[in-house]
Amino acid sequence: MYDNAVMSSLHLRITFVIVIFCRISIGADGSVTISSSAATVPEGSSLTLTCTYTGNEQMYLINWINNGNNSTRKYNIQIKQPEPCSIFGKPGLNETLFTYTCLTLTILNVKRDYQNDNFTCQANLNINSGNSVIVSVSDSPPNPPVIDDFNTITDYQMIENSTERLTCRSTGGNPLASLAWSCYNGIESDPSINGGSVSRSVQFTARRNQDNTCTCTATHEAGPLQQVQLDINIMYPPSTPEFKVNGSPVGVAISIIKDSAKTVTCHSFGKPNPSTYDFTWTKGSTVVSSNSVLSWTGGIKIQDGGSYKCTVKTTMTPSDTSKTPVTTEVTSDVTMDVLYSPRLHQLPRLSALLGENLTLKCEYEPGNPTETTVVIARLNDRITWTEGTHFIPSLKKSDGGMYNCTVRNIMKPTGQQNEIVGEDSGIFQVNVWYITSVTKFGLTSHLDAINVTVDENTTLNFYCEVDSNPNSTIIFGKSDRIQNNVTLKKTDGFLHLRFDVQQAGCLDTASYYCRGYNNYTEIETAPMKEMNVYVRCSPRASGGQWESNVTGAFGGNATFSFDVVAYPVPNKDGYVWHKWKGTTYSQVHNSDKYTISNAGVFTTFTINAIEQEDFTTYLLTVSNGISPDFNKIFNLSPQDVPQCPTDLTYSTTTSSSATIGWISHFNGGLKQTFIVLYKMIESSKYLVLTADEIDQKIQYKILLTGLNDGSTYEVILFSRNEKGNCKQNTSLQFDTPIRLVEPPPGAVGSIVGGTTALIVAAIILVIVVVMVLRRKYNIDCLCPIKLSREDLYHDANTDEAIDTQAANTRGYNPTQTYEDISIV
Structure with a gap:
């Protein structure tokens, strides 16, 4: 029994049973037969009928006749001949039920009620078919299998x-x-x-x-x-896994360069084909990937090398559920060899002295593979050595500089045809220490010149270069006739020095030098180069030690000296000395009176046996051929102890007074003071009177008062200035007259009064003298004044006399010994 679903799927089919009645007509008219396309036709399908005419008569019409079992479907369909064929008449025809050609009729969509319909055909309306087609209906066909x-x-x-x-x-x-x-x-x-x-x-x-x-x-x-x-x-189960690197098949030993981003893929084939998540990568007991691709974040590292296992697991599930699914797991091992280049150790800077031995060595950590090539190269000349170490005997300067150390290995990564050179390279320095040498020194305007002459105001650009390791202290200086080794500039830790003189002058004429030294150079023996620079200039004062105002003494000598700066250096005739003659200067020459000496830039002029007229001004003119000439005024001034006064005289005016006179002489160029010492012969104490020099005055007189009558007095006269006492004092003796007549009483009062006045005046004078002497000669007391032989001491050998209470008494020569006296 079939269920309702099956029954509903069945379609009713109609089967036409064709019964063929054969009747053959033979004659001049010919014959007609009818045939069908199929014995049975499923309901809804089409049935094609074909009418075949055989004969000699011209064909002009085919008539299809349906003698069906249902009177409503009886019809004739006439098709006109020849082509193009068409239906003739069309009385009540439904053309949607059929199609036609000239000799065929196709019934569309055959229905169940077409059962037992009977079709015949006729040619030209007079020749009938000898057979017919009868439609017979049966059950419908089976459902699809x-x-x-x-x-x-x-x-x-x-x-x-x-x-x-x-x-x-x-x-x-x-x-x-x-x-x-x-x-x-x-x-x-x-x-x-x-x-x-x-x-x-x-x-x-x-x-x-x-x-x-x-x-x-x-x-x-x-x-x-x-x-x-x-x-x-x-x-079927998956195949044993195989491996690919970046899509290229490889074996079970894979070499990959360190830090490479390459991936390793595990491949297996089966049915069902493993998906990417059917794979598991493990290293030891650690799962490192849960798909078919094994990769390393940031690239593979050295520690990523080692043995890996790829496992693929699939399950085969049959469509027949009565059969048990089968799970299959297969694995393959693969070794990852991480290739990497050798790595240099830190390369130190090497230092050694010139002439020492030095070994260069490139130390490194081997790479993978471990076979390593080492190359040492000197960069300045590209010379290379292929040993791991290089021995340099007796270092030269050229051995210093930068060196390159390169270590290499050859890597052959899996899946790559070309070899890869792995290398590490580093630069290190070899320092060759050596003493300093001055290589270049001079002026940029006169390269390599040792002697250079330039015009005044020229700019001088000095340069100095040294060869030194380590760098040097460089000293640039000059030596001239005034100063030796004057440092103009000094730099520490350099190999060159520059110094500019913006406007060269006379004083820049000198010998210039450049000196350098470093840690390995003795300062005392530091190398040096020199050059001479001469600046053309007219003569001028050098700034040396000389005096334009000179003092001299009578009978002595006085010398003027002067040096100039000039180039060219004046010759002997370039120095001319003149003396002032009151209205003009007159040239002087070498003679007994004058001595002139010229040597280079130095000249001296000496005046011999000085006389008073020599105390005047002198003119020096210097010329060297470059204008203008140089002129310098000099002065000779007296600076000596005065000449002693002469012509000492006296005149007695009374029994108690006397007048002393003398004639003054040259004061030695300084203001002089006249000193008069007097005492009675019997006394040991001197009385002192002084008188200051008065300009233009030649003859002097001084009054001695308070004398005793009938007494013998000794007088000593000399002069002194700031330089000291005159060289030869003078002296005399005189007697005061005896008072013969007593003065009258009235006269006595007058005398007494006069005497009193005289005494007062004398006291005042003494006080003044003492104050003056105290100020000028540092006398410690005002009065009384005591002068003794200790106070006046004469050294015959030196012609020096010392006043122990006053100033120097130069030239005093006492003729006798004096006792102390006091002045009241």
């Missing part, structure tokens, strides 16, 4: 080499359909009929890579063939 249990799938999954069984079933139809399998040459069972259905099974075995389609074909006399198909997919 299905495959039991798998009618809802199109793919059938099976495991390779397993035995499978499929059953095809057809339901309905009268008669039942015939079933046949096309499936791997499998063994088909006999058809099995059960009620309104028929089934047939096939049993087969298939291997991998034999995927195919199994087809069940149902045939039925009432309709076309019907088929049902099932695609067979043969499953």
Whole structure:
């Protein structure tokens, strides 16, 4: 029994039973036959009838006649001949029910009620067909066949080499359909009929890579063939994993360059084909990737090298649920070899003294592979050495500089045809210490010149360069006739020095030098280069030590000296001395009176046996051929002890007074004071009177008062100035007259009064003298004044006299010893 769903799927089919009545007409008119396209036609299908005419008569009409069992469907359809053929008349025809050609009529959409319709054809209205087509209706055909249990799938999954069984079933139809399998040459069972259905099974075995389609074909006399198909997919476990690097197949030993971003992929084939998440990468017991791709963040590192395992796991699930799914797990091991270049150690800076031995060594950590090539290169001349160490005997300056150390290995990464050179390179310095040498020194305007002459106001650009390691202290200086080794500029830690003189002058004429020294140079023996610079200039004062105002003494000598700065240096005739003659200067020459000495830039002029007229001004004129000449005024001034006064005289005026006179002489150029010492012969104490020099006065007198009558007095006279006493004092003796007559009483009062006045005046004078002497000669007391032989001491050998209470008494020569006296 079929369920309602199956019954509803069955379609009613109509089968036309064609009964052919053969009648053959032979004659001049010819013959006509009718045939159909099929014996049975399923309901809803089309039936094509063909009318065939054989004869000699010209064809002009085909007449189709339906003598059907239903009078409502009886009709004639006349088709005019020849082509293009068309329907003639069309009385009440429904042209949607058929189509035609010149000799065919196709009935569209055959219905069940067409059963037993009878069709004939006629040619030219007079030649009838000798047969007819009768439509007969039977049951409808079976439903399309299905495959039991798998009618809802199109793919059938099976495991390779397993035995499978499929059953095809057809339901309905009268008669039942015939079933046949096309499936791997499998063994088909006999058809099995059960009620309104028929089934047939096939049993087969298939291997991998034999995927195919199994087809069940149902045939039925009432309709076309019907088929049902099932695609067979043969499953098999995954293959042993293989590996690829960046898509290229590789073996189980993979070499990858350090920090490379390359990935390693694990590949396996099977059915079902493993997905990327069916793979697991492990290193030891650690899962490092949960998919088919193994990669390293930031590139592979040295510690990432080692043995890895790739595992692929899949499950084969058959479509036949009665069979158990099969899970398969396969693994492969692979070794990751991380390639990397050798790595240099820190390269130190090397230092050694000139002439010492030095070993250069490139120390490094080997890479992978460990075979390493070492190259040492000197950068300044590109000389290379391929040893790991290089020995330099007896260092030269040229050995100093920058060196390059390179270490290399050859890496062959998997999946890459070209070899990769791995290298590490570093630069280090070799310092060769050596003493300083001055290589260049001079003026930029006169390169390499040792002697240079320039005009005044020229700019001088000095330069000095040294060769030194380490750098030097550079001293630039000059030496001239005034000063030796004057440092003009000093720099520390350099190899060159510059110094500019913006406007060269006379004083810049000198010998210039550049000296350099470093840690390995003795300062005392520091190398030096020199050059001479001469600045053309007219004569001028050098600024040396000389005096334009000179003092002299009578009978002595006085010398003027002067040096100039000038280039060219004046010759002997370039120095001319003149003496002032009251109205003009007159040239003087070498003689007994004058001595002139000229040597280079130095001249001296000596005046011999000085006389008073020599105390005047002198003019020096210097010329060297460059204008203007140089002129300098000199003065000779007296500066000596005065000449002693002469012509000492006295005149007695009274028995108690006397007048002393003398004539003054040259005061030695300084203001002089006349000193008069007097005492009675019997006394040991001197009385002192002084008188200051008065300009233009020659003769002097002084009054001695308070004398005793009838007494003998000694007088000493000399003069002194700031330089000291005159060289030869003078003296005399005189007697005061005896008072013979007593003065009258009135006269006595007068005398007394006069005497009193005289005494007062004398006291005042003494006080004044004492104050003056105290101020001038540092006398410690005002009065009384005591002068003794200790006070006046004469050294005959030195012609010096010392006043122990006053000033120097130069030239005093006492003729006798004096006792102390006091003045009241």
